[in-house]
Amino acid sequence: MKITPILTQLREQCPALANRVAAGADLATLQTPCAYVVPINDLASANAAQNATRQAIRDRFEVTLILDSTDPTTALDQLHDLRAELWRALVGFKPGGDYTGIEYDGGELVSINSSRVLYRLRFFAEFQLGRNLASQPAESWHERELDGLSSFTGATVRVDAIDPADPNLKRPGPDGRVELTFSGDVTP
Structure with a gap:
């Protein structure tokens, strides 16, 4: 999955982050609150067709929130609000024409110390590997062979x-x- 549509969606729909959304991060130089997005993996289901390619692929990514924790109570309250803002921005959003809407896959506290809170939220969206019509471009070796x-x-x-x-x-x-x-x- 391309990461740019997700970054754009978060920048436009999460005002509390004030455009502090990136595809990677240097923890020492970040202004908080901020978020960074990274793809983590893709999972493929078994092929659903006998003579063609029809696989559901689940692209997974995570958004890590980084908050100032000099006041831990305020940081954890802010975390609650930011988490809800991320859900409103991403859940149901389609990151591309071939994808289903994004779904939430869970979250967890990564780290908390006297200066930073890191909280990771996982999301996914699915698409089909294998075309539906012969007029569409080939997506597998078998389809390329058939096209020839x-x-x-x-x-x-x-x-x-x-x-x-x-x-x-x-x-x-x-x-x-x-x-x-x-x-x-x-x-x-």
């Missing part, structure tokens, strides 16, 4: 019937004469 095949335009079938068997042959079976021919054309 010539188009199916039709078929001709020639039938050599087994019965009646040719009496000149030692056993019953096709005699090599075509008894029936038919064709079918495909027009897209």
Whole structure:
């Protein structure tokens, strides 16, 4: 998942952070409160199709809030409010056209000391690996292979019937004469 739409959404929808949202952070130079966003992993489900690629992929990312904790009570109250602000900004937001809305996956306290509180919130959104229409770009090796095949335009079938068997042959079976021919054309 691209991180830019998430950063933009947080900058626009979280006024308490005052645009202090980044894709990475140097903890020593940050002005608080602030947040940084990083992708953490993706999880793939089993393929749901037998002759194509249809996998649900869950892209997971985390937002770490960094707060000033010189007054721990104020910091923890602020954490409660910022957490709710993040939920309002992200839960249900679609980070791209192929993704489902973002869902909350849980949070945890990372660190608290006399100067900083770090709290991590995990989120995810899902998309499908594998296209739905042949007109869409290939998303897997199998789809690229299929795109390289010539188009199916039709078929001709020639039938050599087994019965009646040719009496000149030692056993019953096709005699090599075509008894029936038919064709079918495909027009897209």
